[in-house]
Amino acid sequence: MNERFPNSAAEFERALKVVAEGTTQTRAPALMAPCDYPIFSECGKGARIWDIDGNCYLDWILSFGCIVLGHSHPVVNAAAIEQIEKGHTQQLPPVLQNDLAEKLVELIPCAEKTLFLKTGSDATTAAVRVARLVTGRDKIIRLGYNGWHDWCCKVDPGIPQDVLDLTLKFNYNDLDSLAAVFEANPGEICGVIMWACEVEEPQPGFLEGVRDLCHQHGALFIMDEVRTGFHFALGGAQEYFGVTPDLATFGKAMSNGYPISALVGPAEYMDTIGQTWMSSTHCTNAIEYAAALATIRFMEENDVIATMWDIGRKLIDGQNALARDIGVDIEAVGLAPTPDFAFHYDDPDTVRSVRKVFFEAVVDEGVFFHANHHGFVCAVHTDADVEESLAATAAGYRAVKESI
Structure with missing residues (x-):
């Protein structure tokens, strides 16, 4: 971790001195085990996040499903800011x-x-x-x-x-x-x-x-x-x-x-x-009410649900086609808005090592899936994002095949 994400590693050592477990447990490195992942984020915009080591990731976790319109969505931001100015x-x-x-x-x-x-x-x-x-x-x-x-x-x-x-x-x-x-x-x-x-x-x-x-x-x-x-x-x-x-x-x-x-x-x-x-x-607190209303109204007016189903299906279908072509026993599963991976290897040690190889290879390609949690699709994921993610998935599958 020190070599791959040195700023995150240093900040986590600092956090362990003053924060229980270093951070809330759903965000802790232990939940990513056995993978080395970035720990601290700098910002998020649209379908991407940046860590404090300057790396940019196409985000399929979206704060564990909280972000449905994209990070820092302008319509939701505007509603929240308007309410902040009135008193929250x-x-x-x-x-x-x-x-x-x-x-x-x-x-x-x-x-x-x-x-x-x-x-x-x-x-x-x-x-x-x-x-x-x-x-x-x-x-x-x-x-x-x-x-x-x-x-x-x-x-x-x-x-x-x-x-x-x-x-x-x-x-x-x-x-x-x-x-x-x-x-x-x-x-x-x-x-x-x-x-x-x-x-x-x-x-x-x-x-x-x-x-x-x-x-x-x-x-x-x-x-x-x-x-x-x-x-x-x-x-x-x-x-x-x-x-x-x-x-x-x-x-x-x-x-x-x-x-x-x-x-x-x-x-x-x-x-x-x-x-x-x-x-x-x-x-x-009025900010949250304003943000929720803005979110739901935007979803209604822009048919966001249909978009997420369409993008999620393309991602899952593409990943399964790649698994067949490359020859790995990994399956993209789940309903389209909440995609995930299943690792069909009999030996638990093999599953653990394969997961580590796969998810680290994908995150190194700038695509953020979670090693131990299903993903989510949001309104601003595009066909181009799917193609970028399929390229990263292919790199992960090839790394797995080479490792076995």
């Missing part, structure tokens, strides 16, 4: 809150009322709280990454066992495994919270089956749309797949990266929030 936060909520809520209710199938928060973790935690209020039950079944709070954290240390015991899991595309969890905990489950999909697509009837099992057992079906919202469709994965949940959570792309999230659902469920307390000092 007061003790009274801005009318922009109502404007954004009405827009979400218009677009999202399950939405009648909204609750605005700051992060995806905030929204999913609020959803579980509502499910517990509605049902009077404590246990929650979850699937996928739902945030960092105690009920859903991906690691156990620091979390009381009594809290861990309230969260249960099941297997994707496996209704029998979900039915078994319900049957083992009769009358105790408040809901199921899950991604509609990440890389693997839902089998026909799976999402409907999850919803039906929830309702058979008196539980709520909660769709975590923090990643899928404003990527698959303006109304999220629930619109794309045609399956309406009881509650849903949104964030990330909703505001092109400004910190705002939302819990949405029918009035009968959302009105239970008055029985509890869900509030934060910064939940009514």
